[in-house]
Amino acid sequence: MKFWRKYHPNIGKDDPEYHQAGLLYSILLVFFGVFGLTAILNITVIDAPHIAVFDFAGFILTGLLYFYVSRRGDFALARWLVVSVLALLLMTFAYLSQGSNYSFLWVSVFPPIAFFLLGPQAGAWFTTGVLVCSATMLKGFLESGISGELTLGAFLNFIEVGVAQILLLRHYETSRRMAYTRLEKLSVTDPLTSLHNRLHIDKKLEDLLSSSRAHDQHTSVLLLDIDNFKAINDEEGHLIGDKVLQALAGLLTSMVREQDIVGRWGGEEFLLVCPNTSLSEVTQLADRIIHALNEKPLVNNRKVTVSMGAAVVNESVETMEKLIQLADDRLYQAKKAGKNCLVAG
Ligand SMILES: Nc1nc2c(ncn2[C@@H]2O[C@H](COP(=O)(O)OP(=O)(O)OP(=O)(O)O)[C@@H](O)[C@H]2O)c(=O)[nH]1
Structure with a gap:
């Protein structure tokens, strides 16, 4: 009732x-x-x-x-x-x-x-x-x-x-x-990194997309995957692998604006959701992340690189599924292109 x-x-x-x-x-x-x-x-x-x-x-x-x-x-x-x-x-x-x-x-x-x-x-x-x-x-x-x-x-x-x-x-x-x-x-919450988990970020993104459509605003996403993470685990051990995930979570959180959402999307994948952000702005953010990671090691003198795929909401990419799928396809292209880079279009 x-x-x-x-x-x-x-x-x-x-x-x-x-x-x-x-x-x-x-x-x-x-x-x-x-x-x-x-x-x-x-x-x-x-x-x-x-x-x-x-x-x-x-x-x-x-x-x-x-x-x-x-x-x-x-x-x-x-x-x-x-x-x-x-x-x-x-x-x-x-x-x-x-x-x-x-x-x-x-x-x-x-x-x-x-x-x-x-x-x-x-x-x-x-x-x-x-x-x-x-x-x-x-x-x-x-x-x-x-x-x-x-x-x-x-x-x-x-x-x-x-x-x-x-x-x-x-x-x-x-x-x-x-x-x-x-x-x-x-x-x-994701227990290892304390970031939003996938369930939560899904819901947030869904809400954001409806308001983006209503107010005709850009929402961009950045799907990020650590390169050769299996090798880090194999060579340094799983505990260090976990520390890398935690350190990267901290770095990403420190680099985004307050209104952006950083979440752990899967094992070694992260999703950044940036409301009111164009594709060129999210590209600048990705460049800053790549630069920061190339600059100094994250954990144990071990340098870590990431590959990323970016996508923005527009007339042809309206639903959450399409947006994530596009970012995922581009992430795959970034891996194929030699890793440590962004594909945004
Ligand atoms: N330490 C740790 N490892 C994890 C966690 N979640 C997933 N992994 C590991 O992440 C690794 C992902 O390996 P792959 O999918 O082969 O990816 P990759 O080695 O990064 O290779 P590329 O993506 O092609 O650069 C696997 O070895 C998983 O066991 C976690 O929470 N902690």
Whole structure:
């Protein structure tokens, strides 16, 4: 049931907000249905019109909120609105039932939702606020003796459970988010060189190409392969081979602009993606790389050379596949031409 995706097309399946959006729209729909149904029941069967008024208000409020959130599409605002309305409705319900039937326990569904939608920091503050308001209200009921079911013990248990929930959820949500951030970083990083991995660079390049086409800008790529890398491994050992890859990654990163992307494309292949860069500009960059490598050894007094193929987006090379294929064909030509050079056209 991913009907909400049409309202937030920018939230992808791998996004942390994906499940938040699912929860948010489920809450709105469930509350909308439950309020509508209980409003009818409270009027027709139970004969409790004062509760029916509250149900009806909840029905209208959640309906309006659904409409607003889905039309506006600002997901950050949507989360705050839903959590605020939920807090309001739960506390109003606790107030109307005046401590009877332990219905104030409904307030305890609030903390997990608040932490999940707002995060550990805002979730903790918001939940503390709701807990303080609810406890103040229940204290009033307790002192006035309005409900025989609300004992001092029940009241204290309510507060203790609330405090425990805040502490536990804060810990849980913080560690969950940290683990997510770490995994997200690992999934886009090449462990040996710390450069972007192929998966990530694929996605970045795809995004860049769509914006290049939309704004009629040049995006150039440079596919780079270390020459005779097998010989380096064979003669110096794999550890030195790894060091060469790391040193080259560092050199390439230091030579490009901030907006350029350097990634490890495969074993001893690297891909440089340069937004807003013409073929002649990327040729200058390639010349600087060749010059820097010829100038001094990378690791262990061992000079390393590279071959490169460059390509730029234009009318005949529009897709990512075609762009990479062209750069790869040119890289192959550079190898055939004797290595340590660039082929750009
Ligand atoms: N040390 C190390 N070697 C790797 C890694 N990934 C791939 N290789 C090695 O890279 C070498 C690539 O060899 P080839 O494809 O024959 O290429 P080459 O020797 O560079 O020859 P040319 O490309 O024609 O210049 C292989 O020996 C792989 O084992 C890595 O992460 N670390």
